[in-house]
Amino acid sequence: MLGVFLDTETNGLNAFRHRVLEIAFKIVDVRTGELKAAYESVVHQSDEVWKSSDPASLKVNGFTYDQMIKGKRPDAVAAEITNILQKNGIHRGTGVFICQNPSFDRIFFSQLVDPDIQESLNWPYYWLDFASMYWAESLRRGKENPQLYPWATGFSKDRIASVYHLEAEQKPHRAMNGVDHLLLCYEKVIGFS
Numbered sequence: 459m460l461g462v463f464l465d466t467e468t469n470g471l472n473a474f475r476h477r478v479l480e481i482a483f484k485i486v487d488v489r490t491g492e493l494k495a496a497y498e499s500v501v502h503q504s505d506e507v508w509k510s511s512d513p514a515s516l517k518v519n520g521f522t523y524d525q526m527i528k529g530k531r532p533d534a535v536a537a538e539i540t541n542i543l544q545k546n547g548i549h550r551g552t553g554v555f556i557c558q559n560p561s562f563d564r565i566f567f568s569q570l571v572d573p574d575i576q577e578s579l580n581w582p583y584y585w586l587d588f589a590s591m592y593w594a595e596s597l598r599r600g601k602e603n604p605q606l607y608p609w610a611t612g613f614s615k616d617r618i619a620s621v622y623h624l625e626a627e628q629k630p631h632r633a634m635n636g637v638d639h640l641l642l643c644y645e646k647v648i649g650f651s
Contacts, residue, residue, distance in 0.1 A: 460553040465636030467519040470512035473565040482633035491650035500529030520630030549580040560585035622646040
């Protein structure tokens with residue numbers, strides 16, 4: 459089974475108004491931890507989209523207009539993503555998407571690759587939530603030590619990292635930094651066989 463560990467950076471939190479500025483993912487064999495492929499790209503957006511940016515979101519990811527305009531067109535990014543996923547045999551039954559916040563990442567991902575296209579390519583519709591994985595594991599661990607219950611530790615990725623004595627994600631947030639940190643946390647919490 460392959461995991462598509464994915465992260466996006468956007469110019470805001472409202473998928474009806476904001477757009478993807480950067481996307482990254484790594485395809486990893488979840489049994490062995492073997493890296494199969496990696497991808498990252500800045501996504502060029504129109505001036506109109508940029509003007510709708512939420513300043514708080516841009517403060518988190520550190521994106522500037524100059525960085526954004528050097529990105530690839532959304533259709534080019536979609537074509538590259540499609541090629542990599544198809545080349546690696548990602549479809550239902552062979553892969554899943556894994557994100558820290560899949561409800562966020564999936565809707566922005568669907569701005570790049572239309573859901574009807576995803577369906578026609580038989581891509582996985584399971585977008586797994588790492589925070590929920592941690593929640594389940596910490597409930598088990600909390601029975602032995604109540605300080606390890608998720609409501610005691612918190613369950614943001616940085617809080618999860620601190621429980622396992624890992625470093626926080628590099629700042630400012632960038633998509634590949636998020637993917638690498640997600641993989642680091644996933645390996646520690648869930649592990650590879």
